[in-house]
Amino acid sequence: MSSSSFSSQKVVVIGGGVVGCTSALILAQRGYDVTLVARDLPGDQSQGWASPWAGANWHSFPGSSSQVHAWERIAYLKLKSLIPTGIVQTLPWVSYSKTADDNSYIDSAWYNDLIPDHKTLPKSELPNGYLTGSSLTTLSLAPATYLPWLLTQLNNLGVKIIRRKVESLEEAASFVAGNVHCVVNATGLGAASLGGVMDEECMPIRGQTVLARAPWLTYGLSVDGFKDGTFVYIIPRPDGNVILGGTMDVGSWDTSIHQETTERILKNAYESMPELSKGQGWEKIEIVSSNVGLRPARRGGARMELEVVKVKKGGPERKVGVVHAYGIGPAGYQSSWGMAENVGDL
Template sequence: MSKHVVVIGAGVLGCTSALCLSKEGYEVTIVARDLPTDLDSQGFASPWAGANWHSFWNDLRTNAWEEATYLKLKSLIPTGLVMKIPSKRYFLEDVSDDIEAEWYRDLVEDFRVIPKEELPEGVKSGCASTILSLAPATYLPWLEDQLRLAGVKLIRRRVESISEAANGMPGVAKADVVVNCTGLGAKSLGGVLDQDVEPIRGQVCLVRAPHVKTDMGIKGYTDGSCYIIPRPDGNVVLGGCQEVGSWDLSVHVDRAETILKRAYALCPELSHGQGWENIPVLRHNVGLRPSRKGGARVEREIVHVPHRSPAAPWKMTESSSLTEKASRPIGLVHAYGIGPAGYQSSWGIAQNVTTLVHDHFTEFPALICSSKL
């Protein structure tokens, strides 16, 4: 009997999780309002991300996800989707001890602490390494192609609740497991309503500078950071800001000017030394990073969903027998709230999701739905 998994959400986490699940033999359907090739949509963060691999966490769980993702992305370099780039990261405070203890120093290539005499004026510490970069405009369509080749169905539909995803809809069979990769949508998704979910507003400038080949950044500004991320397609992302709790999707002209001025001060080569006003800007982008107070939620549970009603499911308890005639239990796996680290954690989280789904079917084999109609 086939095991059907419905993934809600088609951002980088949802798509990567669906791909990993399909490779393990599960029947997988993605249901989402926005699909991977909706590259102009501001409804999800994946098209607007910096999309490089550069760890900024110090957490064992997250670092394990990042390490797995680094190894997978590195294996994609021959495809042209991912490229190696030298990186220099600077700090306005002296954090040399923290740099010396970076967890990934033996994972990436060429890691070193930058000597004081090599630091730009006003910078107190820094590190260099070789990291990875990709371009969402090519990577997300590639992910969609891989999903279709693997037999994963992609259905464009807004989902209001876990019950709706579980109970089937036109073109979608009933689910044995639902994987919740809704990002900020988890705040309003029926059956979840996670009020710890919050946006982190980011604004960037996408510029054309194929001659710029070094990732650079400065941390320590009171109103954000400065970063320069070259991509395989010759474009470069300049940022940025991290405005926690802001849902504003409009472009702020003053912020754009600050981004360009700081980037030019760090890398005059962006305009061949012709001033920040002459950096060839392609577009100004704003996206909302799907963050969560307390960190990402990646875990599984059992919930009861009504057979027909789209109402919110409830967790299985000792009194569940009172509702058994009107409902059925399903597995629910959550994977959302990683904030600005979606790409650099995506394959590790997807592997974690796959393990959680496998554990569910191993622990509850009797919960496979006998009728998918």
Template sequence: IDLGAGVSGLTTAIMLLRNGHKNVVVVGKHIPGDMSHEYTSPWAGASVLSFATSTDKRLQAIDRYTLKEFKRLANEDFSAGVMYCPGLQYNDLPDMPGQDSLWVRDHYAEFKEIPKDLLPEGTAFGFRFVSFTTSVPTYLAWLVRTLESLGGRLERGSFESLQEVMEKYKDADTLINCTAMGARDLKDVLDDNMYTLRGQTVLVRAPHVKQQFYRDGDGYFTYIIPRADGNVICGGTMDLVNKDPKPDAELTKTILKNCCNLYPDITHGKGPEAFDIVSVNVGFRPGRKGGIRIE
């Protein structure tokens, strides 16, 4: 039994099936197609990036495998919603995490550091790279199809503890917890290292955008993530305090202004008033003190 039906839970179940396990069931309070703010996955951008530090060899290994798998999807299965996408990253602080080591030099294709004299004013460091982006709702649907094609099942269910799951699925010999923020509330887990990060984004129509852009600084970051369907995610925020699921109109204006400053051609040089807005979104990313928990 795989508890949690987001990207992590569905992917874990697929990997189990590919490695010979039988009768794999994914069960979640929310499943693909739902747009609850409790369900993180459908609100993601999303780009395949690494946040591993120079000393985190385990996360580096995970990221290498992930990049390899997304490369396969981009080459072999367009229905997954994954595409190759060149990227441009600017960091405004000289000591941002991971920047000193740049183990990603060997991780990303076509990595190239930008000479300092070509950086925008106020930027300490920048590089170009090639990675992958995906439309996550499309990717979630692909994960469900893949799960079912391999003989797995997806079920809806809400539980207050892992023990309650095992009592319902008495024949299961393994239970994997992929509940993300749910790990904070399950009575026999109560992981108080979990916390939420509010993210607000704007989905716009901009099929001419074929490159992803990022600019990070002290307490702020701006990003532009194109999708294969011609839509683009503009962001963003990472707010530890605000728990409001409703979009902030002023923040929307700030996001669009920042994205225009980062890449003026996103509106063909016509400014933030020229955006073709599809939707304004709020999602809550799961964070964890001490990093990802894999046991």
């Protein structure tokens, strides 16, 4: 079916995060008449949504499902194609562990065909104190530039953007004149309180990070197995900033910044990569901001499905399709384009 066949079909996307914006973009490219409605939009710095605070690199998480792998494959290829724009960069990456003595999974990682330089590091190349290590070339981006870029693409395609908190699916279906063909629910943690959804499986995974300035860094790094049981990641970005993390506090809604956690992140990051301050100590790392974000996770995994609901608001009762696309947790950027394509197909 040609895109012109969809031009009269109205779609409302709820949610202005990376999944919502990317879904709106894919639908607009396919010819739908798209309206994006969200409380938070690219450029906002509210802790009420996750997208500004994400690590925003591409690195598949162990144990993720084949469905997530499919989304991540599509997203990797799309993000890689954006490198010439300057909003995405290639990033050499090294992972070390102080405790794990087996990383044989690397030889069979599902993404090895996408990233052929993924390899186990020989023991002779490991710094003192590390038991295992691996390396690959991945991708990173900066939400501060990437999200506004998405918004620009939406504006260029004529997507209507409304800043408003949506209370229910029925309300979303009545935002535009005429019958809405479909509502896309990309509300993240908001799905827990969205009328018509009220998903009790939604849960936050709190992440505290430090954004620092270090444009001279040439690679990213993750290390697990510190004495206090924590881990650290260091992700350089195309804008010269670097995100240092972090925490994975499952179920925590706490958005306050814990100073002791900030200090721990800085110390562990400097121990792992002294180049952060050019060897001048962890106190000399140039801090841009300390941040907390709530990753929009869901028990049982992300929800991606089509359902048909009945709505009455704004006219006689009618049926409206609803595509649910939320609950991806910490993998939003690296899954976004795949999820958006899936939304379009549904």
